[in-house]
Amino acid sequence: DGGITQSPKYLFRKEGQNVTLSCEQNLNHDAMYWYRQDPGQGLRLIYYSQIVNDFQKGDIAEGYSVSREKKESFPLTVTSAQKNPTAFYLCASSQDRDTDTQYFGPGTRLTVL
Amino acid sequence: ILNVEQSPQSLHVQEGDSTNFTCSFPSSNFYALHWYRWETAKSPEALFVMTLNGDEKKKGRISATLNTKEGYSYLYIKGSQPEDSATYLCAFKNSGYSTLTFGKGTMLLVSP
Numbered sequence: 001d002g003g004i005t006q007s008p009k010y011l012f013r014k015e016g017q018n019v020t021l022s023c024e025q026n027l028n029h030d031a032m033y034w035y036r037q038d039p040g041q042g043l044r045l046i047y048y049s050q051i052v053n054d055f056q057k058g059d060i061a062e063g064y065s066v067s068r069e070k071k072e073s074f075p076l077t078v079t080s081a082q083k084n085p086t087a088f089y090l091c092a093s094s095q096d097r098d099t100d101t102q103y104f105g106p107g108t109r110l111t112v113l
Numbered sequence: 114i115l116n117v118e119q120s121p122q123s124l125h126v127q128e129g130d131s132t133n134f135t136c137s138f139p140s141s142n143f144y145a146l147h148w149y150r151w152e153t154a155k156s157p158e159a160l161f162v163m164t165l166n167g168d169e170k171k172k173g174r175i176s177a178t179l180n181t182k183e184g185y186s187y188l189y190i191k192g193s194q195p196e197d198s199a200t201y202l203c204a205f206k207n208s209g210y211s212t213l214t215f216g217k218g219t220m221l222l223v224s225p
Contacts, residue, residue, distance in 0.1 A: 004156070033212070042117070043202070043215040050211070058212065090157070099145040099164060100206055100213055104156040 003027065004105035006091050011110045021076045021108045023091030032074035033092040033102060036060060043090065049074055078110065085112045115139055117205045119216035126193050127224055133189045134219040136203030140184035145206040147213065148177055148188055152199040193223040
């Protein structure tokens, strides 16, 4: 089955530690995205990549880093510089450069203790 | 950052009721408007994408309309069922941006 996987579903880390969230897709999509959701907020874009080896900052990129070494994979690292890392993180991909219809993974809930 | 507003924030209806929600977006430089359904413990799922003023889309009991000149879209659910319970997100694409801007969503609860 084609789709997007994110792992793990729940993640706990101590304050000050970097943590990497996984996102893999087998849809052969060029573009991939990372969003963050907080209570009462819409999905906010962290980083996106429209092609392998290239990525762009979204609206809230500070304290995060990404890489796009393979088409299928777009891992997100939450660094210790991110002031409020506890949140729900969603990964998405898209092949439609026109309207940008996106397909989402199941998400990872990160809790920093 | 573009402003996309959804109302109401939440809605509780009885099975069989019809309901509708609103998504407001900037009317200038419109390119596309998406609706997604996000059920609890699942991934957001694309419902509709609309690109032209006056567009109407329908999928079963759910339909959507688009007014790009005044900057709003309506999502209608006819005869709501408990399985329609979800958060409905709209997302706007501006011709000057390469990504989507999401609203905060409308949370719908349909009681049997």
